[in-house]
Amino acid sequence: MITAAQVKELREKTGAGMMDCKKVLTETDGDMEKAMELLRERGIAKAAKKSDRIAAEGLVECYISEDGKTGSVVEVNAETDFVAKNEEFRKFVADVAKQIVDKNPKDVDELLNQESISESGKTVQDVLTDKIATIGENMNVRRFTRFETTDGMIEKYIHGDGKIAVLVNMTSGDETLAKDICMQIAAARPEYLDRDSVPAERVEKEKEILKAQTMNEGKPEAIAEKIVMGRLGKFYGEICLVEQDFVKDPNIKINKLLADKGAKVIEFARFEKGEGLEKREENFAEEVRKQMQ
Numbered sequence: 387m388i389t390a391a392q393v394k395e396l397r398e399k400t401g402a403g404m405m406d407c408k409k410v411l412t413e414t415d416g417d418m419e420k421a422m423e424l425l426r427e428r429g430i431a432k433a434a435k436k437s438d439r440i441a442a443e444g445l446v447e448c449y450i451s452e453d454g455k456t457g458s459v460v461e462v463n464a465e466t467d468f469v470a471k472n473e474e475f476r477k478f479v480a481d482v483a484k485q486i487v488d489k490n491p492k493d494v495d496e497l498l499n500q501e502s503i504s505e506s507g508k509t510v511q512d513v514l515t516d517k518i519a520t521i522g523e524n525m526n527v528r529r530f531t532r533f534e535t536t537d538g539m540i541e542k543y544i545h546g547d548g549k550i551a552v553l554v555n556m557t558s559g560d561e562t563l564a565k566d567i568c569m570q571i572a573a574a575r576p577e578y579l580d581r582d583s584v585p586a587e588r589v590e591k592e593k594e595i596l597k598a599q600t601m602n603e604g605k606p607e608a609i610a611e612k613i614v615m616g617r618l619g620k621f622y623g624e625i626c627l628v629e630q631d632f633v634k635d636p637n638i639k640i641n642k643l644l645a646d647k648g649a650k651v652i653e654f655a656r657f658e659k660g661e662g663l664e665k666r667e668e669n670f671a672e673e674v675r676k677q678m679q
Contacts, residue, residue, distance in 0.1 A: 403512030446551035448542035449483035457540035458486035460530040543568030559649030576627035
């Protein structure tokens with residue numbers, strides 16, 4: 387009788403999927419060493435050896451339900467840009483984006499432990515591990531966001547064949563406006579929706595910096611505060627979506643563009659592939675030296 391503890395131990399040692407671990411343990415009557423050898427022979431255990439490699443490439447992808455009321459944006463990383471062009475990898479990422487919409491996981495851990503909608507009897511983690519083994523690179527689901535609306539619309543935009551993905555939840559407006567807002571977010575990189583969304587500590591820090599700048603410019607302290615408030619408006623205009631200049635027509639602010647159409651952006655997400663991740667610099671000579679030691 388194979389126990390859950392045995393399956394868990396083999397999975398942790400090899401990185402193989404739960405069903406694969408259970409299968410080889412059954413075949414080897416619970417012999418852990420033989421089970422590990424069997425996984426290696428079948429090319430499944432090799433996935434675990436890739437787990438320490440830096441995965442900073444990959445894809446960002448969006449999926450919107452048929453009724454347009456639920457959408458997701460997800461980032462799945464791989465080691466090389468080459469894998470991002472692999473159709474098997476691209477299908478996996480698309481399946482994960484749909485899984486998030488259909489099954490509404492609360493976080494990445496819950497997502498990975500859900501039964502896959504694309505492969506019955508396997509978890510998303512099992513499917514991911516299989517892909518790592520067959521494609522030959524470390525991969526991981528890094529992050530996702532899911533939006534849902536009852537009376538509004540969800541729109542998406544993918545730029546650069548999976549380099550940047552934008553998801554927007556908005557009320558009223560039309561598809562053209564929604565697409566324009568998505569492209570605005572992709573191009574202008576807003577960090578927040580509006581002034582109220584900016585954390586107070588971020589604003590205070592910016593005020594300190596701006597005040598120091600004005601004092602260093604030799605401005606009298608009496609008028610420094612007014613100068614700071616003026617420059618703070620420019621700060622908001624850079625980081626807040628509704629205060630940005632419209633990229634298609636810099637004479638119009640986004641808040642006016644929305645108001646003219648009777649529309650409102652509720653929330654948005656902008657994912658850029660690999661942002662914030664450290665990419666490994668390859669050094670062939672160093673790699674050879676390590677292998678020789």
